Amino acid sequence: xxxxxxxxxxxxxxxxxxxxxxxxxxxxxxxxxxxxxxxxxxxxxxxxxxxxxxxxxxxxxxxxxxxxxxxxxxxxxxxxxxxxxxxxxxxxxxxxxxxxxxxxxxxxxxxxxxxxxxxxxxxxxxxxxxxxxxxxxxxxxxxxxxxxxxxxxxxxxxxxxxxxxxxxxxxxxxxxxxxxxxxxxxxxxxxxxxxxxxxxxxxxxxxxxxxxxxxxxxxxxxxxxxxxxxxxxxx
Amino acid sequence: xxxxxxxxxxxxxxxxxxxxxxxxxxxxxxxxxxxxxxxxxxxxxxxxxxxxxxxxxxxxxxxxxxxxxxxxxxxxxxxxxxxxxxxxxxxxxxxxxxxxxxxxxxxxxxxxxxxxxxxxxxxxxxxxxxxxxxxxxxxxxxxxxxxxxxxxxxxxxxxxxxxxxxxxxxxxxxxxxxxxxxxxxxxxxxxxxxxxxxxxxxxxxxxxxxxxxxxxxxxxxxxxxxxxxxxxxxxxxxxxxxxxxxxxxxxxxxxxxxxxxxxxxxxx
Numbered sequence: 250x251x252x253x254x255x256x257x258x259x260x261x262x263x264x265x266x267x268x269x270x271x272x273x274x275x276x277x278x279x280x281x282x283x284x285x286x287x288x289x290x291x292x293x294x295x296x297x298x299x300x301x302x303x304x305x306x307x308x309x310x311x312x313x314x315x316x317x318x319x320x321x322x323x324x325x326x327x328x329x330x331x332x333x334x335x336x337x338x339x340x341x342x343x344x345x346x347x348x349x350x351x352x353x354x355x356x357x358x359x360x361x362x363x364x365x366x367x368x369x370x371x372x373x374x375x376x377x378x379x380x381x382x383x384x385x386x387x388x389x390x391x392x393x394x395x396x397x398x399x400x401x402x403x404x405x406x407x408x409x410x411x412x413x414x415x416x417x418x419x420x421x422x423x424x425x426x427x428x429x430x431x432x433x434x435x436x437x438x439x440x441x442x443x444x445x446x447x448x449x450x451x452x453x454x455x456x457x458x459x460x461x462x463x464x465x466x467x468x469x470x471x472x473x474x475x476x477x478x479x480x481x482x483x484x
Numbered sequence: 485x486x487x488x489x490x491x492x493x494x495x496x497x498x499x500x501x502x503x504x505x506x507x508x509x510x511x512x513x514x515x516x517x518x519x520x521x522x523x524x525x526x527x528x529x530x531x532x533x534x535x536x537x538x539x540x541x542x543x544x545x546x547x548x549x550x551x552x553x554x555x556x557x558x559x560x561x562x563x564x565x566x567x568x569x570x571x572x573x574x575x576x577x578x579x580x581x582x583x584x585x586x587x588x589x590x591x592x593x594x595x596x597x598x599x600x601x602x603x604x605x606x607x608x609x610x611x612x613x614x615x616x617x618x619x620x621x622x623x624x625x626x627x628x629x630x631x632x633x634x635x636x637x638x639x640x641x642x643x644x645x646x647x648x649x650x651x652x653x654x655x656x657x658x659x660x661x662x663x664x665x666x667x668x669x670x671x672x673x674x675x676x677x678x679x680x681x682x683x684x685x686x687x688x689x690x691x692x693x694x695x696x697x698x699x700x701x702x703x704x705x706x707x708x709x710x711x712x713x714x715x716x717x718x719x720x721x722x723x724x725x726x727x728x729x730x731x732x733x734x735x736x737x738x739x740x741x742x743x744x745x746x747x748x749x750x751x752x
Contacts, residue, residue, distance in 0.1 A: 299652040318654025324646065333520060333645055336701035343642040347653040353635050379700030399653045 252277050252315050252402060252435060253298070257307035260293045266305075266458070268293050273454055273463045277313065277402070280429045280436045282450035282466075284443050284478070289456045291439045295407050298437070313402070318347050321400030321434075323392050325407050331381060337391050338376045341367055344398030363398055370394040370424065386417030393424065397434075404428065406438040410445075418442075422449055443478060491725050499619040500611040500731070504678055504717050506626035508687065510671040512713030513633045515692035516706050517644045517664055526563050526665070528685040529578035530672045533559040535606055535681035536585035536592075537673075543596035549621050552673045559585075560669035564661055586681075609680030609732030611721075622674045629667045636663065641702055679732040690739035691716070697743075697750030716742050 251274040258271035268290030275281055283291050296302040298309060300317040311317060321344070344366075345359040355363075367373040370390045375383070380391060389409055396404055406425065410418035426449050429436045440446045446453065453469040455462035455478070462474050469475050491497055518524055534556045541551035559581065566577040589606070605612075614622070633640065642650045643660040651657045668688070675684045691713035692705070699705040720735030727734075 301648065301651060316654075318652075320652065322649055322652040324648050324652075327646075330646060334696050334699055334702060334705045335641075335645060336703075339641065339702050340645065343638070343645060343650075344653070346638065346642045346650065346655055349638065353638070355638060377701070382700070395649070405652075 250277055250313060251275065252311065252313045254310040254312070255298075255307065256310070258294070258297065258304050258309065259306040260290065260297055260302065261305045262293075268456065268458060270459045271307070271454075271456070272460060273452075275403075275435055275437065275452075277435055278429070278433050279452055280426070280450045281438070281452045281454055282446035283437065283439045283454045283456060284441075284446055285456035285461075290458055291456055292407065294456065295405060295437075295439060298405060315402050319400050319402065321396035321398075321404045323389075323396045323404070323406045323409055325411065326388070326392075331388075333381060335380045336377050337367070337372055337380060337383070338363065340380050340391050341372075341394045341398060344395035347399055359398075363394075366394040366397045369397070369428075384417070385413050386420060389413065389417075389421055390424065393421075393428075397428065400434065401432075403435045403437070406436065408439055408441065410440070410442065418445075425449070443475075447475070487726075488722070491722070495616075496612055496614065497721075497725070499614050499616065500678060500721065503614060503619050503622045503626075503674070504721060505714055506623055506630075507671060507675040507678070508691075508713040508717040509710050510626050510629045510633075510667070511675055511684075511687040512691040512709040513630070513706060514664065514668050514671055515688040515690075515713075516695070516702070516709050517640055518668060519689055519692045519696070520644050521664075523664075523668075524685070524689050525575060525578050526560065527668060527672060527688040529563060529582040530556050530560055530669055531676060531681045531684040532582035532589075533585040534673050534676045534684075536589035538606055538676070538681075539589035539593045543592045547617075548677075549618055549673065552676075553625070553670060556669040556673050557666050560665035561662060564665045605680075606676075607680050607682050608730050609676070609678045609683060611678060611724075611731045614677055618677065622677075625670050625674055629670055632663065632667060636660065640664065645702075679735065680730075683732040683736050686736045686739055687713070687717075690736070690743055694739070694743045694746040697746040712739075712742055712746075 253275040255271050255273055259269040260267055283294060285291050297304050299320060299322060342355060342363040345355060345363060348359055367376060370393055372390050372394060410421050413421060422445055425436060428434050447466050447470060450466050453466050455474060462469060462472060492501060518527060534552050537552040537555040538548050541548045563578060639655060639660055642655060643657050647657050672684055675687050679687055691709040694712050695705045695709035699708050716738040717735055720738040721731060724731040724734035
């Protein structure tokens with residue numbers, strides 16, 4: 250059953266089209282990887298899905314009780330966050346903000362949810378450490394735990410392994426796949442790393458100012474587009 | 485000790501003590517968010533706008549706080565908007581607004597009372613400038629700032645740490661940014677009488693920076709920053725009484741020394 254459906258999406262910045270003709274749907278449990286070169290409109294699409302940027306044309310339909318504010322989002326890290334004095338627990342807990350409703354402070358149940366997600370990401374032992382002193386891989390796991398606090402259905406990850414060493418990226422990919430399979434949480438991930446994308450994802454969306462490809466990862470591997478993009482090698 | 489007791493037997497010193505502690509607390513709490521959001525310069529810009537507003541109020545014989553608070557709040561909201569749309573770059577806009585406000589303030593003062601003690605008390609602050617009505621209003625406003633900050637603490641943390649995540653998960657970030665700007669504006673105006681327009685921004689920035697040298701969580705930074713701020717205020721106030729130095733400047737120097745010490749402690 251589709252939890253997300255995009256029809257004829259177009260986005261513009263100051264009257265200039267940056268992305269058009271995007272049509273795809275996502276079922277519960279799907280793992281969609283959005284690939285494409287720099288400036289191909291990947292980040293714009295993410296902003297659109299999160300409701301941070303309104304599409305110029307077309308529609309984004311969320312169903313199965315999913316609200317735009319219940320998408321777990323892992324943004325690209327900014328410089329501000331890297332030197333921000335906050336404990337791991339404080340950062341993860343802030344993911345529960347969208348469950349706060351009209352109450353002012355976090356309830357016991359929300360604090361428990363934050364603790365559980367830290368355990369799942371294997372960061373419960375560094376709960377009181379400062380976020381800024383962690384390694385890149387640990388920081389990403391903290392942000393992933395925070396994203397999990399914000400959703401039960403859909404995770405949106407923007408370049409989650411950028412800047413990580415190969416071991417840390419491998420761990421990150423495994424964690425994401427695990428969440429996808431065990432919790433049946435759908436994943437949309439923007440990635441530069443096409444080889445890994447094809448390995449882990451169930452579906453691929455290839456953008457280049459417009460939609461170049463949408464289909465399963467297996468179909469993508471056979472396509473001529475993939476062959477060109479992967480540098481001639483079949484994988 | 486008896487000299488200390490004697491010092492606080494003056495009514496103006498009691499007023500300065502109460503208002504000073506309240507304003508130091510407000511400044512310290514807001515300072516943490518402002519420094520982390522890279523908004524430090526907004527505090528500085530607002531203090532100059534506050535100077536302009538106070539100068540005009542005194543030229544027209546109006547109640548100083550009643551004029552300055554709304555004007556500075558409006559300026560804060562304007563500065564925030566300017567940061568968001570890139571027509572004029574944020575820092576250039578702040579420099580433009582603050583120097584214009586300063587110029588207008590100086591002109592209106594020189595046209596009304598002449599450039600004298602009044603000007604210097606606005607620029608550099610004076611404990612003597614607080615009337616008892618001002619003091620009451622200041623305490624009420626500081627209490628409002630403190631309680632709003634504490635009530636919205638989880639949301640302010642989220643908006644400070646990661647604005648795009650907060651916005652994506654449905655937090656109305658512009659509301660909380662505006663709240664932050666309004667609270668800062670009120671604090672700047674309250675602190676200005678004592679610290680002076682040129683020095684108030686240090687009250688906001690220094691305690692937060694000192695606390696960040698040694699603390700690792702946001703909560704501990706906020707708490708330490710509050711403690712440091714009040715402590716430095718007391719040291720500066722007592723120092724200025726005994727050595728007859730300007731109060732605002734003494735507090736800034738106390739903050740500076742404190743920052744130096746924390747910086748060294750944080751290295752280890």
